[in-house]
Amino acid sequence: MLQYTIRRVLLAIPVIFGILLVTFILARSVKGDPCKAILGEKATQEVCERFIREHGLDKPKLVQFGIYMKDIARGDFGESIRFSRPVTTILIERLPTTIELSVTALVLAVLFGIPLGVISAVKRNSIVDVITMIWANIGVSMPVYWLGLMLAYTFALLLKDTPFWLPPAGRLSAGLVAVPFFEVWNWNVTEGTALYGILDFISHMFVFNSLITGDWEVLKDAVQHLILPAVALSTIPLAIIARMTRSSMLEVLRQDYIRTARAKGLQENFVILRHAFRNALLPITTIIGLQVGILFSGAVLTETIFSFAGVGRMLFEAITARDYPIVQAFTVVIAMIYVFINLLVDLSYVFIDPRIRLD
């Protein structure tokens, strides 16, 4: 187990190195003068020269790459052109929103996708199966931003003045404030410390924050704002998970040991959940891990549609404003998270299927 973990972690290192190399090459491939690209067209010759010296842009490319890696290792992604603030600070402010949104979407996708897939496999060719599979096919073919806009139109406009009305934009209604839980509980933390950073990060997940502080008004409002983006974002992963669960279950249900389990008189539910589902879980876990990539890409589009102030929305704004340091930092951070999550998925195999330990 330990050996497997170590080997798997070591395998991630060249990938992370590769990610840094690719983003470095991309960032250096900006057309035109790098200084003008980063500081804007108005940058004077003097400012540019100082900028180039400070950032080591006059040094050999290899040295530049070394500086780049060292900066990132220290968590320094440079300064945003548009906001003139450290990119890391902005990322930390915006990331909780995206995490809350993506986690909600993933939970929705798993919660509905897996049962639908299992039922479809067990009751093959039934109405449930046919409808699920048609929906799954349509779901993976839908542009997520289109679905988001259509949901916003339906729930914010058509269902206006009904109890089903949902807000089409933002995270909280005007006038509502999510008071951080550590302020509610009068914790004595000084701004600027690492602890404050962590607590502040957590408190930016509005649903979670209002839940633990018991602020029901804010909770209801935050949930209402979260529903549409989360549903839109969860559609594609839901469809993919349902399809994978179905085909994986079908594969397992054909096995001899399922027939044996039935033959010895076990209850059908027991056979399906303990014997079949347990063994079908491995490919399902893999596909769930891969959904994280889809969630992050989808978050860029969904947050843009719903004016949801997460990193996705930030990336969209940064692209429009050609705020390159943000685009670069975002790409690196998301790719790292993606690698990390798939590392966790790989490690979870050992618990799902003990036979892998022997490998």
Added chain:
Amino acid sequence: MAVKKETFSNETQRDYRSNSLFFLTMRNLLKQRSAIVGGLILIILVLVAIFAPLIAPYDPEAVLIGVEDVKKRADPCIHLLGCPEDQPQHILGTDGNVRDVFSRIIFGTRVSLFIGFSTVGFAIVIGTFLGAVGGYTGGWLDNLIMRLMDVLLAFPSLLLAIAIVSFRGRGLQNALLAIAIVTIPVYARVVRGSVLSVKEQAYVAASRALGGGHLHILFGRILPNAIPPLIVQGTLGIATAILDAAALSFLGLGAQPPTPEWGTMLGSERNQVFTAPHLVFFPGLAIMITVLAFNLLGDGLRDAIDPRLKQ
């Protein structure tokens, strides 16, 4: 040969049709409802793309203000459904620049199919080359190529495409290149897999013994095995490519106005969703139908080509 007639009692007719992989696959394919639906939609789309100038009532980029009495972002007006005869007919309404949305969507078929086929074609050529060279030669070159592919796969593909385009400059050409680049690893892996699986087979050794050169063995003997999985992967890849290209265009990174590209159309009118929902609904529907067609056909092809999945 004297074979007892009883043996064939169940098979009243023997099957004399061709047994080549192509015909077997086609026959399997026609047995699948989803593949037929996907294939039919695709045929219609191709016909629409070819005959777009005949189907579209207007020039897709023509601004109709001053040309006829029509407002910007006008609702759909269909004479058959009770729209007054004195108003010009716009089946799907007009957009913010007073252009006929229906004509734009029809011409958009061309753009989307072009995007799908060109990106996947490019990715398949490069991916096949990398995968074949890696799988055939093995050793450090193989290792280098596959680690490079791993790195590309380490990024969520759409995000990497977004990053490439935002650094390299927006526009349809860069968007297509970006989408092609991020999908290369898929094809490289498929080809490498089939090269490895047949490399040591006796018929390859035989070809070598007969004096066949590396190129002859690789292209003539080994690579044909990779064609079926490439077709499956390519069909599904076209679906993803169209979806991703539309997303890039939606973000303003891909096709630039006034190109009638569905993602661009949707993106430029997205703030009007509450006042003119038809401007958002129809381009999105077009994207969905096209992507769905390729997905259905790809799934069908996979089931038809891979006998293991036949049930």
